[in-house]
Amino acid sequence: MTYESHADLGGQEGHGAVIPEAEGVLFHADWERMALAVTLAMGATGTWNIDESRGIRETLPGYSSLTYYEIWIKGLIELLKKHSLVSADEIAVGAMLHPARPVKRVLRAADVPVVLAKGSPTLRVTGLQPRFTVGDHVVTRAAPVDHHTRLPAYARGKRGRIAAVYGAHVFADTHAQGLGEQPQYLYNVELTAAELWGAGDFTVAIDAWEPYLEPAP
């Protein structure tokens, strides 16, 4: 395995208490505002997709010691270099040293409300038929994969029940790898705490694409 996500935290021990925070607190430094804005604005150029950016962020060295917006900025820089929009020497000196490369779009101030209201829907119309229906018992993929995926490690190789069918959606695994949208049916799968952890009286629901699932034996 060469792909290792540092972001797959579900079920890990030793992270301590949750520290609640008042509702109005959005940023903890001025640069965090700018980190948010430049990341969203560069995302709007259409050079990469959200799954590719998640893959870049979750594989950043030192992920666990970085704050949220540090992860965003480091991830953005990796994406800019990967797509040859900015080079390391330019970031080092803080100035343009090489000609710009064309991007599909530049987000203008006047377009911000419309672009945000539109978002990036992932639901797709396909000729596919769903393999599963509500109430079906399934088992999740047991093996780890060597690329970005959205099946958390704690939910691998577990029995669950289909609770909802959400239609065909852009498949994060292929989309992240530059292999296209390859839409697949997406399901809400309910797993019991007893199945996941051996004990417990609650349920955990995950959203899982069809390739993550097989009929339960």
Added chain:
Amino acid sequence: MELHVRALRTVLEQKGYIDPGALDALIETYETRIGPRNGARVVARAWVDPIYKKWLLADATAAIASLGYEGRQGEMMVALENTAAVHNLVVCTLCSCYPWPVLGLPPTWYKSAPYRSRAVKEPRSVLADFGVRLPESVSIRVWDSTAEVRYLVIPQRPPGSEHSSEAQLADLVTRDSMIGTRLL
């Protein structure tokens, strides 16, 4: 980091990839227009209007869009109703997926390792960190946002609010109650 981000912004502007005005508009949007007051209005409407509530539970995306909240990080919405018997709690163990059009930007704790690691394994203990203790009889359902569906919790209407107006009710709804980490 301050200087580092400023340098990056300068390069991106010089190369013509970003419009400085768009950066200001993005920040202003999430600091003043898109935040948990949007979700609070959705919840208050559901409390006072049974037909709206039914629609919200059947097709949250459309019901929420009818109040003007839609788009980025809320393209497909599902509403989860808390009752005396069922308590819903939302998390994203893999990153920080969160329903932006109705709740705005996620709080730091939502994006942090303690919440992401523990919510799916010991939800009652996580709730205790927020001062919430639920009776054993209440079933807990944890929702891990692992795809592009975004979840909004409809908290229970607080006792004593029978005579409140819809606007007054919206003022009672907190961000955390719509994630499922607090009661009202």
